[in-house]
Amino acid sequence: MEQILVTGALGQLGTELVAELQNKYGTEQVFATDIHPPMNKKYHGNFEALDVLEKKAIEGLILRYEITQIYHLAAILSANAEKSPNLAWHINMDGLINVLELAKEHKINKVYWPSSIAVFGPDTPKTNTPQNTVMNPNTIYGITKVAGEKLCAYYNEKFDLDIRSIRYPGLIGHKSFPGGGTTDYAVEIYHEALKTGKFSAPLAENEMLPMMFMPDAVRATLELMDADKEKLSIKTSYNIAGTSFTPKDIAKSIQKIIPGFNINFHPDFRQNIAASWPNSIDDSYARNDWNWKVAYNLDDITKEMISHLRIKRQAIKVY
Ligand code: NAD
Ligand code: AKB
Numbered sequence: 001m002e003q004i005l006v007t008g009a010l011g012q013l014g015t016e017l018v019a020e021l022q023n024k025y026g027t028e029q030v031f032a033t034d035i036h037p038p039m040n041k042k043y044h045g046n047f048e049a050l051d052v053l054e055k056k057a058i059e060g061l062i063l064r065y066e067i068t069q070i071y072h073l074a075a076i077l078s079a080n081a082e083k084s085p086n087l088a089w090h091i092n093m094d095g096l097i098n099v100l101e102l103a104k105e106h107k108i109n110k111v112y113w114p115s116s117i118a119v120f121g122p123d124t125p126k127t128n129t130p131q132n133t134v135m136n137p138n139t140i141y142g143i144t145k146v147a148g149e150k151l152c153a154y155y156n157e158k159f160d161l162d163i164r165s166i167r168y169p170g171l172i173g174h175k176s177f178p179g180g181g182t183t184d185y186a187v188e189i190y191h192e193a194l195k196t197g198k199f200s201a202p203l204a205e206n207e208m209l210p211m212m213f214m215p216d217a218v219r220a221t222l223e224l225m226d227a228d229k230e231k232l233s234i235k236t237s238y239n240i241a242g243t244s245f246t247p248k249d250i251a252k253s254i255q256k257i258i259p260g261f262n263i264n265f266h267p268d269f270r271q272n273i274a275a276s277w278p279n280s281i282d283d284s285y286a287r288n289d290w291n292w293k294v295a296y297n298l299d300d301i302t303k304e305m306i307s308h309l310r311i312k313r314q315a316i317k318v319y
Pocket of ligand 2: 077078079115116117118141168169170171180181182183184
C-alpha cells in the first residue's frame with residue numbers, strides 16, 4: 001500500500017492534487033504538509049506542519065508514516081522569488097536537496113517534483129518551444145527550476161531514484177488561489193470579473209503565455225506517476241501544453257459570458273518575466289511517452305471558472 005507525503009500541500013496546486021491523491025489512494029494514505037497550518041481548522045485528511053528546510057523533521061515523517069512516495073510541491077514562485085531571490089534559492093534548492101537525499105537514503109519508490117515553463121528564457125525559441133532547446137532563464141525562479149531539473153536527472157541516473165517531473169504552464173483553477181507567480185493574473189481576472197466587472201492586467205495586452213486548467217494539470221501529474229518507467233525517455237522534466245492566450249484573449253473569452261466586463265493594461269515587473277517565457281509549448285515527448293492529451297481550451301476554462309465561482313459566491317451570499 002502506498003503512503004504519500006505531500007509538501008507545500010496548502011498551495012494552489014497542492015490543494016487540488018491532495019484531494020485527487022486522497023480519492024485515488026485513500027484519505028488515510030495521504031500526509032499533507034505545509035509550513036503553516038491550514039486556515040480551515042476542519043482540514044479533510046492528515047495534515048502536519050513541516051518546513052522543507054528542516055531535513056530531520058521530513059525524515060521523522062518518512063519514518064513515522066512509512067512513506068513510499070513524495071510529492072514535493074513547496075516552492076517560492078516567480079514574482080515572489082524576484083522580490084526575495086536568496087530566500088527563493090534557499091527554499092527551492094535546499095528543500096529539493098533535502099527531499100532527494102532522504103528519498104535516496106530511505107529508498108522511496110517514487111518522487112514527484114514540479115518544474116515550470118520558467119526554465120526557458122529570452123534566448124529560447126518562443127513558438128512551440130521544444131523539449132530540448134536553449135534555456136538560459138533570467139529569473140531566479142527559472143534558475144532554481146533548471147538546477148532542480150538537472151539535480152533530479154542526476155539522482156535518477158546516479159542513484160536509480162525514480163523521480164518524475166512536469167514543466168507546468170500557468171495553472172488556472174477555482175478551488176484555490178495562486179501563490180505569487182507571473183501567471184496569477186489568469187486566475188484573479190475571473191474573481192474580479194464577478195466581483196467588480198473589471199480588471200487591471202499586470203501584463204501587456206498581447207503577451208501570450210502557455211496556460212492550463214487545473215484538472216488537466218492534476219490528471220497529467222497522476223498519469224505521469226502511473227506511467228511505465230521504461231517508457232519515460234525524459235529524465236529532467238516533461239514539456240506539456242494546455243492552451244496559450246494573451247490578457248486580451250482571456251478578456252474576450254470572459255466577455256462572451258459577461259458582456260460588460262472591462263479590462264485595462266498596466267504592465268509591471270511581471271511583464272518582463274512573462275516576456276522571457278515561451279508563447280506556446282511542443283509537448284510531443286509527453287504525448288508519445290505517456291499518451292498525454294489536453295482536454296480544456298480557453299473558452300472551456302472560462303465557462304468552468306465562471307460557473308464554479310458563481311456557485312461559490314452564491315453559497316457565501318455575496319450576490
Ligand atoms: P503556491 O505558492 O501556491 O504553494 C506553495 C506552497 O509551499 C505554499 O502553500 C507555501 O506555504 C509552501 N511553502 C513555502 N515555503 C515552504 C517551506 N519552507 N516549507 C514548506 N512549505 C513551504 O505554489 P503552487 O502554485 O501550488 O506550486 C506548487 C509547485 O508547482 C511549485 O513547485 C511550483 O513551482 C510549481 N508550478 C506551479 C505553477 C502554477 O501555475 N501554479 C506552474 C508551474 C510550476
Ligand atoms: C509562475 O508564474 O511563477 C508559475 C509558473 C508558470 O511557474 N505560475
